[in-house]
Amino acid sequence: MIFSRMNRPLLATGAALVAFAVLQPASASAAPNWRTAVQILAVNDLHGNLDAVPGAAGSVIKTDAAGNQVSVQAGGVARMATLLDAARQGQGRTLTVGVGDMIGGSPLLSAAYHDEPTVHAMELMGFNVSSVGNHEFDEGRKELKRIVDGGCHPVDGCAEPGVRYPGAKFPYLAANVVDTKTKKPILAPYWIKKYAAFKVGFIGLVTRDVPNVVVRDGIKGLEFRDEVSTIDKYAKELKKKGINAIVVIIHEGGATSSPVYNFNCDAGGPGAGLTGAIKDIAKRTTPLVDLFITGHSHEAYVCNVPDPAGNRRLVTQAASFGRTFTDIRFDMNLKTRDIVRSSVSAANNIVTLDTAEQSPVMQLVETWRARSAAVANKPIGYISADLPGRGSTLPETPLGDVIADSQVFGTRSAGAELAFLNPGGMRADLVYRASGTEGDGVVTFGEAFQVQPFDNILVTMTLTGTQLINVLREQYSGKNEAFPRVLQLSSALRYTVDLGRAGGDRVLADTVRVNGQPVDPARGYRVTANTFLAAGGNDFPTFVAGTDRVNGGIDLAAFVDYFAANSSPGTPLPKPTADRITFLPKP
Known part of the structure; x- marks a missing residue:
């Protein structure tokens, strides 16, 4: 994990009943004595x-x-x-x-x-x-x-x-x-x-x-x-x-x-x-x-x-x-x-926020919070607006773009040109409004950890242009066809999806661009993904075929370092427009 555990005292248990309105399921009239x-x-x-x-x-x-x-x-x-x-x-x-x-x-x-x-x-x-x-x-x-x-x-x-x-x-x-x-x-x-x-x-x-x-x-x-x-x-x-x-x-x-x-x-x-x-x-x-x-x-x-x-x-x-x-x-x-x-x-x-907190459970939570506060509350970066991620209803998200960019940033020494993030690897949103005393727009280590909690190693590999397009198609084919998994992507990559088509054909291969240039099927591209994706997770088997693999640092560390290099109190990180993928609607 990111740091060693800390001491905790034993807490007393017990629960006080507090009257709150709870939505009860529909019930029948009084049951007979055999029920x-x-x-x-x-x-x-x-x-x-x-x-x-x-x-x-x-x-x-x-x-x-x-x-x-x-x-x-x-x-x-x-x-x-x-x-x-x-x-x-x-x-x-x-x-x-x-x-x-x-x-x-x-x-x-x-x-x-x-x-x-x-x-x-x-x-x-x-x-x-x-x-x-x-x-x-x-x-x-x-x-x-x-x-x-x-x-x-x-x-x-x-x-x-x-x-x-x-x-x-x-x-x-x-x-x-x-x-x-x-x-x-x-x-x-x-x-x-x-x-x-x-x-x-x-x-x-x-x-x-x-x-x-x-x-x-x-x-x-x-x-x-x-x-x-x-x-x-x-x-x-x-x-x-x-x-x-x-x-x-x-x-x-x-x-x-x-x-x-x-x-x-x-x-x-x-x-x-x-x-x-x-x-x-x-x-x-x-x-x-x-x-x-x-x-x-x-x-x-x-x-x-x-x-x-x-x-x-x-x-x-x-x-x-x-x-x-x-x-x-x-x-x-x-x-x-x-x-x-x-x-x-x-x-x-x-579980509405106006509900009173049960004392024993609240005491337990606050005890653990006190032990991790020094690390959790440390500022690591600054944002100018909310960065929707896990909570977004759109396939490409502003926070997903930032994370993918941070993974390219963190693996530059391995030659990274592109990065992909599985949607399940992004666990929360980053919110502009302060969650504590840190101030609006301040991103704390605890908030960054909540977004990237898995300690995944970043793996940089070489994929051919053909394999790169296959990865994009796997978002919409195989086991992902019924419920597509749209990968978050770094800034160098652009492509178009036609929602009127079926399966992997939704990805229009002739629209795929890397740094503004059409993809060369034979050329090798240096691509970064976390260990989960790199092992073919979420039914992306093409990643397994990547060659010249180099293990880099941890995804969270890259995220923190990216904020340190690209934001400050006076120049917070801007909200990406999340337009790297163009979606053509069904006719």
Whole structure:
């Protein structure tokens, strides 16, 4: 990591209930005596964001009284803790689940201590169980095992000198993550909650696409198996144990037809507002499963995706970064010991910034903040306006342009002419308004870290002109065709995309220019990418064929150095126009 961990005191636990309005899912009239109510509160893709994320990446879209879409800022785990407590009031049987990527890709406040602060926060917030996500593997299998089982970090040591990190107090599940030697899951495939009159089984798993979205060195010796066959296998196993109520918590998601957090997904028919991998998985998975709680795509939805028998079955997700949580409620049939499908309802709730912060969680966050403040608050650069990045709705972003330019700047000694950044490598926006006492327009190290938290090594390689064009086409072809991944690009590169065409043909090869000149198919170009992209991540296999590879510095260091060289209080970095790609609309 960027710096060694710092000491932390042990905090007292406990939670005070505060009355706040929580959007409850629609409920039926009082249940007969052979039925009893259960609540599940779900959070996904927190990514160690203990604080609310600034800018568009930390906002939620809702509709106002006039029906207009408006953006509201949201987030902060201490606020979420208050709302979770409020939602639990009056609920006799309530469970709280995580759906992967709760850690990883985190801001400095959590990442500096290898996400132990986030795990402790989850414990205080009452989490019962979590599935793994792809980002739980950011630091590799061994580090995930340490997070689960405990122990001090092998390099940075104990967060509190001499005090062993005890490990998560809740189980992590990984049903489809299998050791290639033992052929067994590396973590428990399911967790069973036992009540006096019934049991509920939770099967936890992650997208099988993990090898394409993480650095592969960290997952050597692991196999990520098919989601449907894995769920079917363990659903049958739970059924044999006499467990009829089965919930899947899976780190895989889909795209929505509306950005509004509580849109009607079923307005055009069951599940009509949802597309993507999770919808296909839910359609094909055994009817033994009663409910899907999902993550990964950072969308908010509550959709009915009927099971193979045609029965109603809800699929939910709660956006990301702690902006929302899902409140799911259902009745258990005490005779059949199964979930009454017709009773299942769910609603997403916004963690609004006017919510009071729960004291124990707030104290925990502030303790970690005090330890990292000296480094986090150090100014590293200056901007003249907001630089939208993760929160932008456009394929090319001003912040993406700046990051790509910084990567060329940082690898000039390796001959870099161009740089590419995968969109998932940009985790936040840079906001002009001060987040603390640093002053407007000042970029702090903590803010820079939040944008680039992965410590990726920059790799400079030679690609031929033909290979360069192939990389551009891979944004729109293969596995990226259904949901294109537009790479952020440095200033020397220009090209045009025709959205009226299909697949890789959308990239008009004769428009590609490097430093104003048409691309020479035979010439070699020096191209920089982070280690993830350089290894073919996000389904860009052409990068793997790059030759004369030179490993450079860390992406964050290049970002910081770029600001130091190109901005000052009197001459802040201007906002790029983000016009390096020209998009021709569909006719």
